Amino acid sequence: MKFGYHSGYWSAKPPTGVEGLVAEAERLGFDSLWTAEAYGSDAVAPLAWWGARTERLRLGTGIMQMSARTPTATAMTALTLDHLSGGRFVLGLGASGPQVVEGWYGLPYPKPLARTREYVDIVRAVIARERPVEYAGEHYRLPFPGGTGLGKPLKSTLHPLRREIPILLAAEGPKNVALAGEIADGWLPFFFSPRSDAYYRERLAEGFRKRSGERSPAADFEVLVSAPIVLDDDLERGIDKLRPLIALYVGGMGAKGANFHADVVARMGYEADVEKIQNLYLAGHKKDAVAAVPAALVQDVALVGGKDKIRDDLAAWDETVVTTMLVRDEDPRVLRTIAELMD
Known part of the structure; x- marks a missing residue:
């Protein structure tokens, strides 16, 4: 299992010290x-800024939201960053959720799977640059069938450095995970647990069986998970540090009945806990929601504890479908500890 560094979301202002952490990771x-984006900072500019100071690290978006850009705009960005980085760019894409897609981008959310399939088709066509791009889908049409009538099929003026740039899909629901196995080069899960490994292997296998042409379930299919890591010899204190993060995603990231993070946790067997956390969080009782996060859940989806415990826990993760664990921490000591455990 490899390790990567995830800079996470920006909050009210840019984070400090990231350049040093990136240099240390390399x-x-x-x-x-x-890098990440929600409805504040974007994923691309920080990746280019920090990535320019690296020589070897692969540079990935985790994730670019599809509704934020047309497929051709995303392909242009991928082509550009791949050239600038010398072929190190990895395109992570995701559908986001209805609150962001409809509330922030002003676009319809329904049928995210069909929309994703079309989106990836167009991105791949632009990058391959085999012919002018034409597409007649339910959600995307090129050229636009209306307007002035002057639109015509176009081919990128920029030639690709690589004819294929890896595309990874963020997915949480079972159909979305299967879609990643079918059309993508990798999967970006959220709230993954080693206990769920068999379940997700089968979902990916469903997608692999549907692959067509030359796109077979190759051995280099990637699964990269951003798992919270807290290095603390006091286990309970470490667990308490992660409870607010889990409560936020389970309780506050999405409306009731449309929170995909909560659905993932419920499928792990925490249905009653999810219900309680959501009810408390959405009612404004955030402290109570945080307190309602079970310690077992924290340890299911995170690495927490002293160095020896994290080493032991990593052994279980290393047996899963996960190929890369993304470390998201502001303490360089955590990165150095993980590096020691890699050996």
Whole structure:
């Protein structure tokens, strides 16, 4: 299992010290650097800014939201960053959720699977640059069938450095995970647990069986998970540090009945806990929601504890479908500890 560094979301202002952490990750032999976006900072600009200071790290978006850009705009960005990085770019894409897609981008959310399939088709066509791009889908049409009537099929003026750039899909629901196995080069899960490994292997296998043409379920299919890591010899204190993060995603990221993070946790067997956390969080009782996060859940989806415990826990993760664990921490000591455990 490889390790990457994930810079996470920006909050009210840019984070400090990331340049040093990125440099440390590269020095320690980490495989990749990842950035995020929601409805504030974007994923691309920080990746280019910090990535320009690296030589070896692969540079991935975790994730670019599809509704934020047309497929051709995303392909242009991928082509550009792949050239600038010398072929180190990895395109992580995701559908996001209805609150962001409809509330922030002003676009319809329904049928995310069909929309994703069309989106990836167009991105691949632009990058391959075999012919002018034409597409007649339910959600995307090129050229636009209306307007002035002057639109025509176009081919990127920029030639690709690589004819294929890896595309990874963020997915949480079983059909979405299967879609990643079918059309993508990798999967970006959220709230993954080693206990769920068999379940997700089968979902990916469903997708692999549907692959067509030359796109077979190759051995290099990637699964990269951003698992919270807290290095603390006091286990209970470490667990308490992660409870607010889990409560936020389970309780506050999405409306009741449309929170995909909560659905993932419920499928692990925490249905009653999810219900309680959501009810408390959405009612404004955030402290109570945080307190309602079970310690067992924290340890299911995170690495927490002293160095020896994390080493032991990593053994279980290493047996799963996960190929890369993305470390998201502001303490360089955590990165160095992980590097030691990699050996």
